[in-house]
Every structure is written in structure tokens, then in C-alpha cells.
Amino acid sequence: MAKKEELSIEESVREAKRYLDNAKEILREKARKEDGYYQDARYVKMAGHTAYTGILFALDRYLGKKAKGRRDVDWYKQNLSEQDKKVLNSFLTAYQVLHLDMAYDGAQSADLAKLGFREAERIIDWVETRTAAA
Numbered sequence: 001m002a003k004k005e006e007l008s009i010e011e012s013v014r015e016a017k018r019y020l021d022n023a024k025e026i027l028r029e030k031a032r033k034e035d036g037y038y039q040d041a042r043y044v045k046m047a048g049h050t051a052y053t054g055i056l057f058a059l060d061r062y063l064g065k066k067a068k069g070r071r072d073v074d075w076y077k078q079n080l081s082e083q084d085k086k087v088l089n090s091f092l093t094a095y096q097v098l099h100l101d102m103a104y105d106g107a108q109s110a111d112l113a114k115l116g117f118r119e120a121e122r123i124i125d126w127v128e129t130r131t132a133a134a
Contacts, residue, residue: 009131012061016124019054023047024117033110041106048102048116055094055120058127087126094119 007015026047031038038044060071063079073095080088097116101107 007061009061009127013058013124013128013131016054016058016127019057020051020117020120020124023051023054026050027110027113031108036110038108038110038113041108044108044113045103045106047113048098048104051117051120052094052098052103055091055098055123058124059091062127062131084126087123090119090122090126094123 024047026043027033027038031040031043031047033039056071056076059076059080063076066075076091076095077088080091094116097107097112098120101112102116107113
């Protein structure tokens with residue numbers, strides 16, 4: 001596969017969706033859902049990280065390069081606040097749920113994961129819509 005920077009925005013959106021599909025598959029196939037909770041926190045963490053990475057994959061190509069240093073969550077917040085407050089709210093929720101709650105803490109609630117995935121899809125769809133209109 002080509003480097004992330006070499007992909008078109010359309011290819012980046014497709015790749016972001018693939019990450020999200022992979023995250024859902026990890027939960028479905030490995031995390032063993034019982035009574036609304038996933039039983040294996042290790043796979044919840046893996047799925048949360050994968051889904052959050054998919055969001056960043058789409059946003060990185062859309063928002064462009066940072067002038068200096070690494071991108072951090074504050075960089076994404078700043079750039080999204082200048083673009084669209086609704087997508088900023090989706091990003092903040094996805095960051096909390098997918099990155100912090102799931103990827104770091106291993107939160108095992110299936111409803112929480114569902115919320116994170118819904119916000120991730122909104123962000124990726126927003127990037128896709130914005131780039132199609134351009």
C-alpha cells in the first residue's frame with residue numbers, strides 16, 4: 001500500500017472506512033458480547049484504537065499537514081472548530097469513547113462502543129461529503 005501522504009482523499013476515506021469495519025469485526029469476532037457487554041477488554045482496546053485511527057486517517061488527508069511537530073488532539077480540535085462545530089462535537093465524543101474509554105480503559109459496554117462507532121461514521125462521512133463537494 002502507498003504511504004498515507006500519497007493517497008488521494010477518496011482513497012483515504014475508503015481506508016478510514018476499512019479501519020472502522022475492522023474495528024467492528026474485532027468486537028464481533030473476538031470480544032464475545034454477553035448481556036450488552038464485551039467480555040474481553042483486550043479486544044475492546046484493540047477495536048477502540050483501530051476505529052480512532054480510522055478517524056485520524058480521514059482527517060489527516062483532509063486537514064493537511066501540521067506546520068511543525070506531531071499532530072495532537074488539540075490540533076484536531078482547533079482545526080475542526082474552524083471548519084464545523086457539529087463535527088467538532090462528534091470528534092470530541094469519538095475521542096472520549098474510542099480513544100480514552102475503549103482504547104485506554106477497555107470500557108466493555110456495547111452501547112458505548114456503538115456510540116463511538118456512530119460518531120466515527122459521522123466524521124468520515126463528513127470528510128467524504130466535504131471532499132466530494134470540492
